[in-house]
Amino acid sequence: MKLNQFARLTTTYSEQIKALQRIKLLDEGYEALSVQALAQQIFARFFPEAHSKTAQNEQMQKIQATASLNLADYLAGISTSFDQRTFYNIALQLLGFKVTTDFQFNHPRRFMAKVGIPYVDQPVLTQELFLEAVYLLLTTRSQNGLLYLDCLANRGFFAHWQKATAPEFLIFNGKTQPVFDTQNFIREVVYVESSLDTDLDGHLDLLETTIFRPKETEKGLRVPVLYTASPYYKGTNDVDADLHNVDVPIQAKAAIQPNLADLKTGTNQSVPAAREPLGETTEPELEAADDSNYLLNDYFLARGFATVYAGGIGTRGSDGMRTCGSPEETASTTAIIEWLAGNRRAYTNKTDRIEIKAWWCNQKVAMTGKSYLGTLATAAATTGVEGLKTVIAEAAISSWYDYYRENGLVVAPVDCQGEDADVLAKLCQTREMDAADHAKSGALFEEQLT
Structure with missing residues (x-):
């Protein structure tokens, strides 16, 4: 096993103290406390699920500090310093590692050096070194891969933030913390007006857009957005019958010069x-x-980011025709960003023309997505659209041609043999899931696809 540490900011001691106070692990006036009182206070707060001193003490009694003392008993006997080896005996258990199974008790640094867990390399921890070690512990990845502060958050460490009257973001070591209540989010749908008329009905295509945003935006908080352009968001069609037979011999063909006209x-x-x-x-x-439905977005919901999903032209709830890899597809993707940045209109429904703005957005957008979703993020990034600050594209393609063609042959992804761009377009033209909508658009889609 190797724990690769990454994305930790190096900060000064004074910055660490401010950060510990910001998350309310360290109180004002801490300097007047003895190492014993300070350690008892901090370790008790490492058990946010325990709501009384007795319950906290019982949790600390489960942690073995030395060969003869549990954590609660050890803290009762220290005075002006903390033994480094004992601290890391405790820290590894807090991180979820098991004595004997994962590491040898009283030899924690051997294990930490082997797997890449950082530590304060001093045999005795004074008050300042102890607080440095605590800060480092919070930014260290646990046995399950989460930062220790994330583990604490999952156990209710930030629950009191959700009751604040003036909501705000909480930053620790450069990362937003999960202080927003995901059980109390606003869920809404709007229709963004594009600059396209791909279904040739004489009206600009309206694009259904789904939004999840913190309730705190109603109190004046303006938030950034994670936007996922997902043609699969409202479902997909069954296209098995459209897959081409690939189990055929390959024969040489004479070169032809098509008439481009x-x-x-x-x-x-x-x-x-x-x-x-x-x-x-x-x-x-x-x-x-x-x-x-995108896990990376869900991770940031609790951290104050709004999440936005839109399928784009031709998908269920939207107008238009699906055309994979086309300029129109890219334009329908960037239209959502333009609305979020205040540069495009959206409406509450498709009929009444009642405009609604993204007033809750701070006009900073990041796009996320894997595969086709990431491909659309890459396409949007190439346009330089205002408001898009970054993309996090996973396993995305950057060339539709190279995705489906190689050395003159048609190719397809491993699990999609017999697919081509026409099949993918049919998969995502999910307007046909609503029968009345399909009656209006189905014939034109087949004609345009041809």
């Missing part, structure tokens, strides 16, 4: 005018029935 690649239709709003509101009309 025969290729119909679009229309010369003028783009319709934008809708004129008939009113404005800050209250959405439709509550999101779907859930957030």
